[in-house]
Amino acid sequence: MNSALPLTDDDLNAFADNRLTDERARQIAAVLEREPALAARVAEIRRLNAQLRDALDSWLAEPLPRTLITAAKAPRSRRRAGVFRAWPALAAAASLVVGVAIGWQLRGEMLQEAGTPVTFQRQAALTHALYAADANRPVEIWANEEERLVRWLSKRLSFQLHAPNLNTVGFALVGGRLVAGNEKPGAMFMYENADKQRISLLVRKDAERSRETAFRYAQEDGVSVFYWIDDACGYALSGNIDKQQLLSIARVVYGQLAVSEPVAPKN
Amino acid sequence: MSETLPDPDLVAALPRLRRYARVLTGDVNRADDLVQDTLARAWEKRQLWRAGSDLRAWLFTIMHNVHVNQFSIRRRELAESSLDADDGPVAGWQIPVRATQSDRIELNEVLTQIGRLPTDQREVLILAAVEELRYEDIARVQGVPIGTVMSRLNRAREKLRRMNADAHAPFKVVK
Numbered sequence: 001m002n003s004a005l006p007l008t009d010d011d012l013n014a015f016a017d018n019r020l021t022d023e024r025a026r027q028i029a030a031v032l033e034r035e036p037a038l039a040a041r042v043a044e045i046r047r048l049n050a051q052l053r054d055a056l057d058s059w060l061a062e063p064l065p066r067t068l069i070t071a072a073k074a075p076r077s078r079r080r081a082g083v084f085r086a087w088p089a090l091a092a093a094a095s096l097v098v099g100v101a102i103g104w105q106l107r108g109e110m111l112q113e114a115g116t117p118v119t120f121q122r123q124a125a126l127t128h129a130l131y132a133a134d135a136n137r138p139v140e141i142w143a144n145e146e147e148r149l150v151r152w153l154s155k156r157l158s159f160q161l162h163a164p165n166l167n168t169v170g171f172a173l174v175g176g177r178l179v180a181g182n183e184k185p186g187a188m189f190m191y192e193n194a195d196k197q198r199i200s201l202l203v204r205k206d207a208e209r210s211r212e213t214a215f216r217y218a219q220e221d222g223v224s225v226f227y228w229i230d231d232a233c234g235y236a237l238s239g240n241i242d243k244q245q246l247l248s249i250a251r252v253v254y255g256q257l258a259v260s261e262p263v264a265p266k267n
Numbered sequence: 268m269s270e271t272l273p274d275p276d277l278v279a280a281l282p283r284l285r286r287y288a289r290v291l292t293g294d295v296n297r298a299d300d301l302v303q304d305t306l307a308r309a310w311e312k313r314q315l316w317r318a319g320s321d322l323r324a325w326l327f328t329i330m331h332n333v334h335v336n337q338f339s340i341r342r343r344e345l346a347e348s349s350l351d352a353d354d355g356p357v358a359g360w361q362i363p364v365r366a367t368q369s370d371r372i373e374l375n376e377v378l379t380q381i382g383r384l385p386t387d388q389r390e391v392l393i394l395a396a397v398e399e400l401r402y403e404d405i406a407r408v409q410g411v412p413i414g415t416v417m418s419r420l421n422r423a424r425e426k427l428r429r430m431n432a433d434a435h436a437p438f439k440v441v442k
Binding site: 014065 | 278283285302307402
């Protein structure tokens, strides 16, 4: 594998998929500079990869059937958790009363479960709890592809998004993902500080026509959430950090979004 | 050794398992059945999971095997004899596109195209391009040597390239 030429199909595939050692990748990059036809093939593979991700990533935000969530739970805990066993009955009863918060203990599984209405702040807290704890895949697209991330989420939400820059308050962008909402999907940006603490910003286009911009605070299952509505968009900043610290970050986010003059959704 | 398979992680893996099941079956309902069977199998085999290893790849491996078994049973039921690796495209491939944006046509097109790939090739392509698994892990998922993975990946991309060239023939410069 020392000689750079000739390149095989395997080399091109592995290069396009970023699966080579740095050294080998450098060798191949050098060859590609001299071989436009090969470079075009790599570009084509990468374009296809992006297209496939684009097409298939939208499935990840779909609501999950309750049967699958049950099947994902340990058989033993399924037996022990009486609440869980009683869940279908509970849900049936609760569905008669619109707006009743139900299933308090069932944090993660409520998040994307089909047909479960959740308040925006609660959705933000649950989304944060689920993904901030995910070691491997907290985000769908990482910050090194920030431009693609913002473009993709903007396309999915049908309006121009901005990922706030929180470096001044010590939080760097980790990346983002599309998340399920009650009706429409939302976008989540995740940030991390030097202590590996994570906060996340959930954005969605709001159905209500509320123009109010006041910050509101909620605590959901130990997760602090500041949320506000601005220009028909809902924003929620969630984290397990100090309330005052979170508030000051929320102000930074708010300030940046105000300056960035988002292209207002047309409705 | 009995490691504990963490169920929050399994719940978190659900969207990806569902997606992979759709890629394998080409059918939303059959995909959810496959996820269900995979989870049951994962709990049965939880002793085999090593804490700290890639849970996603482990679950994909189980799903691959469950699917291969079910698929071969179905094929036997259909009185088909051959079980060669390069099985044909999924019969009745129908994956809905949820997007409502203007890119719908393009998404539909790419989904239709991957539906025309043999399952093994489609599997490798999605694991490499979308799940971004390492080739070694893909080889483990499919239980084949890494060279097989590479050649399946190459053939999948080559076929898609040709389909694309055909689909956009009037607009493409012929090399």
